[in-house]
Amino acid sequence: MLRDYLVMYDIRDPKRLTRVFKTMKGFGRHLQYSVFRCEMPEVDLIRMKIKLAEIVDHRKDQILMFDLGPMSNQEERLVDYLGVAPSKADTAAVVV
Numbered sequence: 736m737l738r739d740y741l742v743m744y745d746i747r748d749p750k751r752l753t754r755v756f757k758t759m760k761g762f763g764r765h766l767q768y769s770v771f772r773c774e775m776p777e778v779d780l781i782r783m784k785i786k787l788a789e790i791v792d793h794r795k796d797q798i799l800m801f802d803l804g805p806m807s808n809q810e811e812r813l814v815d816y817l818g819v820a821p822s823k824a825d826t827a828a829v830v831v
Contacts, residue, residue: 736776736807737776737805738774738775738776738777738804738806739802739805739806740773740801740803742762742771742773742798742799743769744796746769747792747796751791755787755798758783759771759773762775762779784800
């Protein structure tokens with residue numbers, strides 16, 4: 736079953752930041768500078784965590800992964816924002 740994840744990161748080194756960004760492009764949709772929305776099964780979440788763990792400095796960097804729930808609950812989600820409106824494809828996520 737597909738689940739919806741919001742992934743954001745704070746990477747201290749520019750080279751690691753670039754590697755994390757390129758890795759994340761393979762797993763989800765880029766929403767903002769260090770934020771991705773990923774729709775994937777648990778097996779892909781595990782693969783993503785393994786790949787990211789090989790890149791980050793566990794003493795300096797941080798990656799947060801928020802589980803927004805099953806994709807089947809998509810219609811119940813709303814987006815609230817300030818400033819530039821998100822693209823229509825991104826309006827199904829809930830950000831609290």
